[in-house]
Amino acid sequence: MHQGAVPQILEKTEEDFFSKVISILRVATDICNDRIEEIPCLTCPHKLEGSMFVMVKLNPSLLEDINDDMEFCLKRAKEESVMVLPGRVLGMKNWLRITFAVEHAALEDGLGRI
Template sequence: MEDIPCISFPCKPQGSMAMMVELNLSLLEDISDDIDFCFKLAKEESVIILPGTAVGLKDWIRITFAADPSALRDGMQRIKSFFQRHARKQ
């Protein structure tokens, strides 16, 4: 996940099946908030994640690890592709 610039995880999980990830929306074009990020990610990449707003953390997302490792790798690759498509042009 370190190679996806728009996300960071200040607190690494320690035995949890999910983690909260902070979004850096300034690196993305046409994404207004965490809800918009999750909606567009689901529509474009068929990856479903929880917007942080649902648990009181605006502009964060919740990623769950309760899946097969190959499905997790595929999901992270899809998030990376989504980021590349929506990255703000420098």
């Protein structure tokens, strides 16, 4: 797509589309906030407000056989088929990046597996 087309696309897009997207993301944000609070080894320092992902602090001392964010993410992928980005790749050891711009049922399932 040519960037020059963006203004025209935005002008022709119905306002209802944007309202629906915001509503979907708001529900996903609420799901993510609620589920993260239920996971003892994770802490979210700031309540989610406007994004499609969240950085959460991992406390590996509350887990058996997991020493850091990389091990946590590898085990979640292997054992639970859940992909979470280790903060280490962003220069943030023992943090996790969780994307919540997914179908609500998949988000609930993925956070439940974590």
